[in-house]
Amino acid sequence: MTQAPPGPLVEIEGLSIRFDGLDGPKTVVRNLDLVIRPGECVALVGESGSGKSVTARSLLNLAGDGARVDARRFLIEGEDALAFSGARWRALRGAFAGLVMQDALTSLDPLRTIGQEVSEVALRHGLVRSSGRDALVSATLASVGVPEPEVRARQYAHQLSGGLRQRALIAAAIAGRPRLIIADEPTTALDATVQVQVIGVLKELVRQGAGLLLVSHDLSVVAGIADRVLVMRDGEVADAGPTADVLARPRHPYTRELIAAVPSADSRGRLLSSGRIVPDDSGAIRITRDPLPARRAIGDGALLEATGLTKRYRRNVAGPGGREAFTALEDVSLVVRAGEVVGLVGESGSGKSTCAKILLGLLEPDAGAVMLLGQPWSNVPERRRRSLRSRLQYIPQDPLSSFDPRYRVAEVIGENLSGIEPHVRRRRILGLLERVGLDGAFADRSPRLLSGGQRQRVAIARALAADPVLIVCDEPVSALDVCIQAQVVDLIAELQSRLGTALLFISHDLGLVHHLADRVIVLKDGRVVEEGAAERVFQSPAHDYTRALIAAAPRSLVGGAAARAVA
Known part of the structure; x- marks a missing residue:
């Protein structure tokens, strides 16, 4: 006798979520249907404020203070979740469903080690004994691509890079082997190679029978893992269906807008937010875009020149002494010319941020020097830099934290x-x-x-x-949804074209760098492993690491338009 397939993990009809405010009730999700079965990934995509995250959190009764959740049907493994007590919800969190949130630094307890964070759920639900804690932590951290897991388990969140923090957060969510994983933008802070590792872990968990609800603004990630997708806008589902169908034949104008906003090689010299999808004779989709304004010629002289930059730190490790020397940068040289856009890429921990801090005059190198407009910039007192300080500016990843x-x-x-x-x-x-x-x-x-x-x-x-001559842009759009990202990238590109301001654009998004940069510098383990014109580097990479980065990037982000990738 054939065994009946397992029932849905989640089955919701007519979900509505509203909050009571000073101006009266505000409905943020309306009439949403959602089914998640074992062994499948369902993705929620849409712009910020569309209701994605609050929908995902409602599956754990974490929609927020004052949230009123109603539905015609709200079943968790066949049980009526609207009748659950607080204790029942607490028993489900971590054991039935693990939650991966976007901001790892605020999600991880600053007073607890990574090992304590990862093992908490398994210990609390009795899934592992104390004697097996270290082995569980090491195995789980290793499974999401954390190097030296025994060392990282003894460290705190602030001692890890952004990418390592995000991987530790994912490890904490999956350590209890939950049947449902809710991942809210789990790859936003990750470079392409680590993103592939993390998505690979999530795929394997789905293959083993777990259900996955993925919240993401990255359509390329969704295309690579999701079985079905719901496109949300203003609290409602605008488009839904099998992922390949929705992305290849988008019915709703908003879905088309999302797809057209993805940067790639084919969008170079064009305005991302002007993208329009036009079906061709074969039924596939084609994207047309308006051109950027004509750019000023790139100058011959160097605005900024760095030579032989080296920076070493000491870090915590396991074993005698507990500290070791760590080289963040070694013999790094680069040049940025007037009016040029230089992309700086590499995985987390490759030295990008350390390099940026030295170039901005916020950190002194242990060796090497930086010249700005022909004058010494590094290893000089700040009073000597002051007259030039305004000519070099910075656009951070998180602008709010940089504002008074x-x-x-x-x-x-x-x-x-x-x-x-x-x-x-x-x-x-x-x-x-x-x-x-x-x-x-x-x-x-x-x-x-x-x-x-x-x-x-x-x-x-x-x-x-x-009125700067050079702006350092450090992951300036990585936290933005795809449509807002397109608007901000267009703004940066238009202003650069009109004003001729040089840019050093630091990003883990290879498609975005291919869209913007004239030249690309690739960092690995603190060293420059490849440098050259963007087209040459992306089309004919010379170094094995560059080839691995490009191969790991989602197909729609490198070497082709989103239209071709999802068709």
């Missing part, structure tokens, strides 16, 4: 407008806001009340206020 929390937007931008009359200063601020696509009303708002895309525009306006 006491400042309004006008004061944030005004930091780079000292020494001018108040009325002239105000006029310049309003002009800069207009240049980055924000109206004057934003000048008096608190950055805390702005969206991620709006904050990033304020960070760009602050950088431009100083």
